[in-house]
Amino acid sequence: MAYPETPQYGSPQPPQESFGKKVWRISYPLLVYLGASVVVGMAIGIFLMGRYMSSLPQNSLENMTEVLTELVLSKTLLITLVCDAAAIPFMILFMVQDRKRDLRLGRYVRYEKPSLAAFLGFAVLGIGMCITENNLLDISGLTQTFSEDTEMIADLLYQGGIWFELLVVGLVGPVLEELLFRGVILKRLCDYMRPVPAAVISALIFGAFHGNMLQFIYAFVFGLGLAYICVKFRTVWAPLLAHCAGNITSILLTETPLLENVEEWSAGHYLFIVIGAFLALGGFALVYYTREPAAISSSDARTPEYM
Secondary structure, three states: OOOOOOOOOOOOOOOOOOHHHHHHHHHHHHHHHHHHHHHHHHHHHHHHHHHHHHHOOOOOHHHHHHHHHHHHHHOHHHHHHHHHHHHHHHHHHHHHHHHHHHHHHOOOEEEOOOOHHHHHHHHHHHHHHHHHHHHHHHHHOHHHHOHHHHHHHHHHHOOOOHHHHHHHHHHHHHHHHHHHHHHHHHHHHHHHOOHHHHHHHHHHHHHHHOOOHHHHHHHHHHHHHHHHHHHHHOOOHHHHHHHHHHHHHHHHHHOOHHHHHHHHOOOHHHHHHHHHHHHHHHHHHHHHHOOOOOEEEEOOOOOHHHO
16 A cells, blocks of 8 residues: 655644634545445445345334344444544545645755654554553553443454454555554644644543543543654654554454463463553664654745645
8 A cells, every 4th residue: 555755743834824724624534534434334224224124124114213223233343443444545645745744834844754663662652551450450440440341342353253353453454544643633733723732632642533531531641652763753654553453462462361360360460561561662662762753854835846
């Protein structure tokens, strides 16, 4: 998949725009994704209704609605795959538009690619954060407090077999989310404010996007780490690799007997927290001590192509 050139996160000369225009520019990519999801979800729901209507029990409308709802829920991962795949081209388009905008304003900067050590750090950091956060949520009792959320997450994310889960949750989902939340929203926030508040706001939006308290907590903390490496290395590839590594780790641990055996052992979660923290700190050290990429070219405000 081809991605746009590396964007500049944190412009020293933010454009002068009204507050309303800034809010709209930051929010409409998310609205586009939500709108596309509604349209695609309805289309798939209508298709399923037409396909399985003849097999539904000829009872009351209430029973038919319940059966259809369960049918759609059973296809949630498939619907998610189609929605995310449909939205990815829009996010790439928004990133291309942002690049043209920066070129037109004369403030586009292209950076060299991160080193292999940095890429290793991205993956290890994502794996470590995933393991640590999940096990901290377990021992904190929040998974029991929000037991309905826990069951819903398990029902929606872990269906269709491990290979399908790896495709949707481990690959396509992270691509869409990183293009949207780090490639577009975080970058645009950095156009108007310093990177730290931009990272916090983008992480809050990322957490709220998941729609329940457990995933909000997990995604907010995870989103802060993703925003940090994205801003430092000026590329969406950094959080994308970390996000994929974390999600794939979560799937593998959930779909293998190892996690069940750990849960039966009272000290199992604490062991996983130690392992996860070790990996997270190691990954962070690789990322932190790797120098920031140097600028290799910059835009010219008089570039004819974008005048």
